[in-house]
Amino acid sequence: MRFGIAVFPGTWSDGDCARAVEVLGHQSVRLWHRDRDLQGSDCVILPGGFAYGDHLRTGAVARFAPLMESVQEFAAAGGLVLGICNGFQILCEAHLLPGALTRNASLEFRCETTWLRVETVETPFTGDCERGGVLAIPVSHGEGRFVADPSTLDRLEAEQRVAFRYVARDGTAVGDASPNGSMRDIAGVVSEGRNVLGMMPHPERAAEPLLGSDDGMRIFRSVVEAVAEHSAFAVAP
């Protein structure tokens, strides 16, 4: 299968995402922000970085890129979109995902391993995981505090759209000890159609044992399996 990896001015995680895809034995193609062509991608990744310098707000300008119009259409048609870190911020600004990502409660840029509890396997991005299992995947961000109003949060929980939560290494709740102070320790959420995932941690940085963890591959592998099993997911033109 083919992963399309978006590149905005200021994106820096595209190479790591391409490497993760390559380790899995699949193909990747870079998607330039000024193009509209998704080049037949089965899944579009919006990788980490500082698109357009993150001026005004993180992701605020990137959402108007020509490429994002195609990504919006692709997502609306049921195509798989994975937003990582800055990609998550862009998806929230584009209203493809609810909530917003604000300055970390600590005001610090945090770059460290986090432990994520898989809250649902009923998504194309977590099908290869176990519910309640813990993944070691690093974060690297200054603005990753997920916020939404209480009714939105309740709805996300009720619809099982919280994909990952920051937890302690043994899987128990961390509360205020999360790396960014996210509401309800939310690290990743999926869209109503479950075909769009945004997550602050970087699975592509936990792609090989040499990196200290290859737990991130569970997410990429889940996508490959989902695409293979459910040809219903849209393929980009």
Place this chain on the structure above:
Amino acid sequence: MRYLAEVVISLKPVVNDPQGLTVRAGLHQLGFAEVSEVRVGKHISVEVDGDSEAGARQRVAEMCEKLLRNPVIEDYRIELRPSREASPAPAAPPA
């Protein structure tokens, strides 16, 4: 007619503002014990051409809705007045 819009973007009251809390702690540290709350926001000046003040204000409000603020976490306020200079000269480069 040219107008100067001063847009103030502030976090909604329900959104936690760690920057404001840090600034408040700093002010307390400096002896400003009377400070009860600090919120940090953004100030954006936008110069716009328009036929009327109401029209220009309407356009700036649209800018706020579409780009300048994030409706999930931020409120905005617009102060608009005729721009003092009809066509401002570019700022001189630093000596």
